[in-house]
Amino acid sequence: MSKEITPRSQDYSQWYNDLVLKSGLADYSAVRGCMVIKPYGYALWENMRDALDKMFKDTGHVNAYFPLFIPKSFLSREAAHVEGFAKECAVVTHYRLKTDESGKEVVVDPDARLEEELIVRPTSETIIWNTYKDWIQSHRDLPLLINQWANVVRWEMRTRLFLRTAEFLWQEGHTAHATREEALKEAELILDIYARFAEEFMALPVIKGIKTPNERFAGAEETYCIEALMQDGKALQAGTSHFLGQNFAKAFDVKFLNRENKLEYVWATSWGVSTRLIGALVMAHADDDGLILPPRLAPLQVVIVPIYKGEEQKNMIDEKAVSILNSLKQAGIRARYDDSDTARPGWKFAEYEMKGVPIRLALGARDLQNQLIELSRRDTREKFQIPIDNIVSAVNDFLAQIQHSLFERAKTFRDGHITPADTWDDFERILNEKGGFVSAHWDGTAETEEAIKEKTKATIRCIPLNPVAEKGNCILTGKPSNQRVLFARAY
RNA sequence: CGGGAGGUAGUUCAGCCCGGUAGAAUACGUGGUUUGGGACCACGGGGUCGCAGGUUCGAAUCCUGUCCUCCCGACCA
Numbered sequence: 001m002s003k004e005i006t007p008r009s010q011d012y013s014q015w016y017n018d019l020v021l022k023s024g025l026a027d028y029s030a031v032r033g034c035m036v037i038k039p040y041g042y043a044l045w046e047n048m049r050d051a052l053d054k055m056f057k058d059t060g061h062v063n064a065y066f067p068l069f070i071p072k073s074f075l076s077r078e079a080a081h082v083e084g085f086a087k088e089c090a091v092v093t094h095y096r097l098k099t100d101e102s103g104k105e106v107v108v109d110p111d112a113r114l115e116e117e118l119i120v121r122p123t124s125e126t127i128i129w130n131t132y133k134d135w136i137q138s139h140r141d142l143p144l145l146i147n148q149w150a151n152v153v154r155w156e157m158r159t160r161l162f163l164r165t166a167e168f169l170w171q172e173g174h175t176a177h178a179t180r181e182e183a184l185k186e187a188e189l190i191l192d193i194y195a196r197f198a199e200e201f202m203a204l205p206v207i208k209g210i211k212t213p214n215e216r217f218a219g220a221e222e223t224y225c226i227e228a229l230m231q232d233g234k235a236l237q238a239g240t241s242h243f244l245g246q247n248f249a250k251a252f253d254v255k256f257l258n259r260e261n262k263l264e265y266v267w268a269t270s271w272g273v274s275t276r277l278i279g280a281l282v283m284a285h286a287d288d289d290g291l292i293l294p295p296r297l298a299p300l301q302v303v304i305v306p307i308y309k310g311e312e313q314k315n316m317i318d319e320k321a322v323s324i325l326n327s328l329k330q331a332g333i334r335a336r337y338d339d340s341d342t343a344r345p346g347w348k349f350a351e352y353e354m355k356g357v358p359i360r361l362a363l364g365a366r367d368l369q370n371q372l373i374e375l376s377r378r379d380t381r382e383k384f385q386i387p388i389d390n391i392v393s394a395v396n397d398f399l400a401q402i403q404h405s406l407f408e409r410a411k412t413f414r415d416g417h418i419t420p421a422d423t424w425d426d427f428e429r430i431l432n433e434k435g436g437f438v439s440a441h442w443d444g445t446a447e448t449e450e451a452i453k454e455k456t457k458a459t460i461r462c463i464p465l466n467p468v469a470e471k472g473n474c475i476l477t478g479k480p481s482n483q484r485v486l487f488a489r490a491y
Numbered sequence: 492c493g494g495g496a497g498g499u500a501g502u503u504c505a506g507c508c509c510g511g512u513a514g515a516a517u518a519c520g521u522g523g524u525u526u527g528g529g530a531c532c533a534c535g536g537g538g539u540c541g542c543a544g545g546u547u548c549g550a551a552u553c554c555u556g557u558c559c560u561c562c563c564g565a566c567c568a
């Protein structure tokens with residue numbers, strides 16, 4: 001009973017922390033704001049990474065790797081960019097340590113100061129565009145469709161496991177195009193990939209939209225995003241795709257000769273998702289007993305637990321269980337037979353529920369007699385008796401069903417938490433009492449957005465794509481507006 | 492970075508106010524009985540009390556500094 005989780009209803013933040021730590025996704029580290037991603041959490045990330053990587057490659061992207069360090073001067077080339085990141089940059093100033101006079105401690109060698117400090121990348125636009133300058137001369141070099149899987153560092157004041165850490169893992173795509181239209185199309189293509197990934201793999205319904213200028217990426221002309229809703233009614237940005245215009249091309253002087261033999265600045269996009277998605281996965285689906293992982297991403301999809309009395313039964317069950325395990329594996333299902341004798345069945349049940357394994361199979365002497373096996377769903381906790389001969393197809397069906405119903409459950413919750421508001425009173429009341437997205441009119445100014453944030457802590461999460469045109473009046477100022485936008489308190 | 496709480500065995504925590512040989516539960520090891528929802532009995536191993544200074548005959552305990560974590564706030568593609 002050492003693994004109690006704080007109930008969601010009592011303290012949502014504590015519930016989240018307990019869950020991440022006790023399910024074995026991650027641990028705190030000795031370094032402020034940096035976490036250790038444990039094997040189970042990393043396996044989950046690998047599955048996410050593999051699925052995304054395939055989607056990128058299927059649409060013509062390739063992977064490369066750029067340096068961790070960025071010369072300080074690069075960052076200041078693009079004014080808005082440096083403005084956005086300067087306050088959270090880790091800086092390398094020296095390249096050598098030495099032993100101090102006492103001979104006991106190492107200290108920074110003052111003689112080893114770098115002539116130009118290096119920034120630990122908070123994002124790689126600058127180092128990459130400095131490189132692209134050498135790679136692009138003609139329209140024949142375009143488009144350049146490159147992604148990298150990397151770690152980045154942002155010195156955040158207040159960190160939270162997976163949701164905001166000083167160092168995190170992510171992918172960042174950086175593309176170069178000959179025309180504005182093509183770059184815009186790319187940014188939208190990636191947004192579609194992100195949305196598909198969130199919905200089809202993470203079972204997480206998302207809203208596609210664009211950010212207001214206030215919330216836009218530092219250096220972008222347009223930021224597209226997908227926004228998701230967590231169980232506590234707060235929104236979480238799950239991915240962004242930026243149309244960078246010619247900002248970085250101009251900052252790094254990247255020009256190409258077009259078909260008319262004229263020099264032109266290159267058009268750019270950048271886009272990324274991070275290990276933050278793991279936090280989203282936890283907060284969207286888990287309950288008071290642990291994680292609930294969508295089958296398509298779960299490191300372990302099926303666990304088989306033996307129930308036996310004595311050696312003799314154990315041997316019989318072992319034989320059957322191993323043959324079931326092998327047929328599941330042959331069918332491409334990530335399965336494991338937990339025959340460890342250090343824990344009893346009840347303990348194992350609780351443990352795998354904590355870890356969010358979608359399906360548990362329990363096999364005992366009684367089941368062998370009847371040629372049945374007990375299948376238990378993590379998401380609904382329903383139990384079924386399945387003929388052993390049908391087990392592979394049953395498991396496949398259930399995995400698909402679980403994937404589907406997790407999405408439907410999250411979507412029902414999300415759809416039920418998009419609430420229109422037409423008066424300021426309603427607006428505040430919905431935010432305070434119900435949470436979720438509030439759909440309201442906005443006069444389009446940064447001042448109003450800022451004032452609303454000041455009053456309610458809610459921000460404009462996005463201006464939904466494919467809007468329904470509707471005349472209305474700004475929720476705060478009453479000025480005319482043509483479209484509703486989505487407000488929410490966010491992570 | 493401001494306010495609050497905390498750091499003692501792998502884990503959760505007591506001990507600190509009032510200084511005097513470091514405790515519990517759980518986990519772990521061995522043996523046995525068990526095994527259909529977090530088993531039980533017996534024996535056993537494990538902590539320079541976050542770190543660094545200081546006060547003292549003596550510091551987990553008092554003082555100073557520092558690092559890390561949590562909560563609230565400010566900040567935050």
